[in-house]
Amino acid sequence: MAISDKTRKFLWAKSGNRCAICKAELITSTVSFDEFNLGEECHIISSKPTGPRHIPSLEEYDNYENLLLLCKNHHKEIDELTDTYTEELLRYIKTNHENWVKNTIKDAIDKEQKDEEPKFLSRITSGKDLFNIINEVYGYRTDYDDIKSEEEMNFIGGFIQALIDYGDISGMIEAHDKVRIGYELQKLIDEIENKGYYIFGERGLEPMFSHQPKSDKWTVATIIIKRKENPEIIKIDLENLANE
Ligand SMILES: [Zn+2]
Ligand SMILES: [Zn+2]
Numbered sequence: 001m002a003i004s005d006k007t008r009k010f011l012w013a014k015s016g017n018r019c020a021i022c023k024a025e026l027i028t029s030t031v032s033f034d035e036f037n038l039g040e041e042c043h044i045i046s047s048k049p050t051g052p053r054h055i056p057s058l059e060e061y062d063n064y065e066n067l068l069l070l071c072k073n074h075h076k077e078i079d080e081l082t083d084t085y086t087e088e089l090l091r092y093i094k095t096n097h098e099n100w101v102k103n104t105i106k107d108a109i110d111k112e113q114k115d116e117e118p119k120f121l122s123r124i125t126s127g128k129d130l131f132n133i134i135n136e137v138y139g140y141r142t143d144y145d146d147i148k149s150e151e152e153m154n155f156i157g158g159f160i161q162a163l164i165d166y167g168d169i170s171g172m173i174e175a176h177d178k179v180r181i182g183y184e185l186q187k188l189i190d191e192i193e194n195k196g197y198y199i200f201g202e203r204g205l206e207p208m209f210s211h212q213p214k215s216d217k218w219t220v221a222t223i224i225i226k227r228k229e230n231p232e233i234i235k236i237d238l239e240n241l242a243n244e
Pocket of ligand 1: 020021023072
């Protein structure tokens with residue numbers, strides 16, 4: 001068995017396209033340029049009896065749990081120095097690296113939020129549009145009006161969590177599942193609108209390191225939940241605008 005495209009995509013996304021050891025930015029072999037490091041999808045446990053860290057008859061060697069994204073040099077290093085790079089250490093490196101990616105994105109988003117000028121977001125009324133905003137993003141920025149009851153806390157919290165959960169798996173699922181998620185999101189939008197809220201959102205590219213505006217860009221979903229009567233909401237009558 002080979003590594004599936006889905007697993008590969010998920011591994012690269014979770015790793016922030018970087019080597020888990022030196023954090024060098026990596027590219028896939030299909031777009032090879034000299035100045036870039038080629039990323040290698042390394043097995044933590046080798047399926048070959050003489051391979052690094054081999055354990056016989058593992059149910060699956062090519063799944064996400066058994067893979068680590070590394071640069072060429074570090075792949076070589078972990079496979080040669082197997083006394084140092086034990087299975088346990090590699091799992092630790094992997095978890096640490098993924099947390100680093102998550103926190104780096106979160107810091108960049110928080111920083112951005114502070115310097116941000118007010119911007120206009122469109123109201124989202126369709127589950128399909130909402131899915132397109134969260135589809136394979138690296139981070140989420142969410143905001144909502146002050147919560148006034150436990151009931152509100154529960155459904156707004158549940159809504160945001162559902163969005164993040166759907167967004168996180170979006171890179172690993174088939175087209176028909178995406179359609180299904182769009183449908184589920186539609187039900188959630190209808191429910192939240194019935195409770196007196198509107199949802200606003202957009203999908204945008206933001207630099208990974210806010211102090212380096214030229215650093216890599218990440219796709220981030222912004223989702224804002226506002227009470228319908230919030231004075232910040234501006235209604236624009238597009239039809240009348242066009243007629244003027
Ligand atoms: Zn490296
Ligand atoms: Zn290897």
